[in-house]
Amino acid sequence: METDTLSEAQKDALLSLLDDPSPAVRRALLLHFTRLGAPAAPFLQSVARGPNRILARHAGWFLDELKFSDPVAEFRGFIRSLNYELESGALLLARTVSPCLDVGEICTTLDAIGTRCRELISEPASAREKCRIINRVLFHEWSFHGNVEHYTDPRNSFLDQVLARRTGIPISLSIVYLLVAGRVDLELEPVGLPGHFIVGCFSDELPFFIDPFDRGLFRDADEVIELLRANHVAPKASDLMPTPVREVLCRCCRNLVNHCTAAGEIERAKLFAGFVEEFEATYAKHAQP
Helix, strand or coil: CCCCCCHHHHHHHHHHHHHCCCCHHHHHHHHHHHHHHCCCHHHHHHHHHHHHHHHHHHHHHHHHHHCCCHHHHHHHHHHHCCCCCHHHHHHHHHHCCCCCCHHHHHHHHHHHHHHHHHHHCCCCCCCHHHHHHHHHHHHHHHHCCCCCCCCCHHHHHHHHHHHHHHHECCHHHHHHHHHHHCCCCCCCEEEEECEEEEECCCCCCCCEEHHHCCCCEEEEEHHHHHHHCCCCCCCCHHHHHCCCCCHHHHHHHHHHHHHHHHHHCCHHHHHHHHHHHHHHHHHHHHHHC
16 A cells, blocks of 8 residues: 555565575565565555465565554454444554554544543533533634535545544544544434434434534434435435444445545555445345344
8 A cells, every 4th residue: 555655666676585485585675674664564565465375475474573464454354353343443444544553642632632522511411512512622622624625535534634634524523523422421323314424412302413514513303304305315214313333434435435536546446445345245244144
């Protein structure tokens, strides 16, 4: 994936030596990859996933020796595990394109937003009151907003980029909202509408919904239905139900297929299409009675 710091000539030279049986060559390569640092991991990972089985086996050996992880393999393992947790999944997805991602920094940022929300919440507070505080912190103090101008920018779908740039699309901003809500012990749910994504609160007597793409606008069920109709969608009662984490992450990958294709990033589009297939195949396998 991210091997931009290696020229094509360098890659070809490394490939020509990768299956050399000489112990001296292997030691020299191991030292070279160690000194190379971050760019070595995605290069070796791409070879390990490639069609040449001999080179793939040798690349795997170097990865093991260097203790480099394979974020793509890790995300596939997450998909197959059926143990879907939103924050872990969003971080693993981001690492598939940013292997050197500082996960601790992302969690620290989310913790800081959550801490600020806690400072402003006066208990006992209702769910709606807590959401108003989250809205104030996210959309006013931190200036998160929907990326209307560059909606199809693939960066809008990655948690680290959304936090760094404070902009995203409905589903990624909803994920941020949900992760912050969890840090103030507020139980909210992802709600994947046809063509849009919002957050739902089902703990009150009457459910209400928050639209993070529209700066946390509150809507009741009737208003969500009217929104769907305005977007030429025939609403169904099931549209307003919580969306499983599996489908949230799969939908992120579907978006990335479309957005990477639009950006001309064809190889990445294929990668995310493969994740979608993995999600669907895993679900089909385990959904059978």
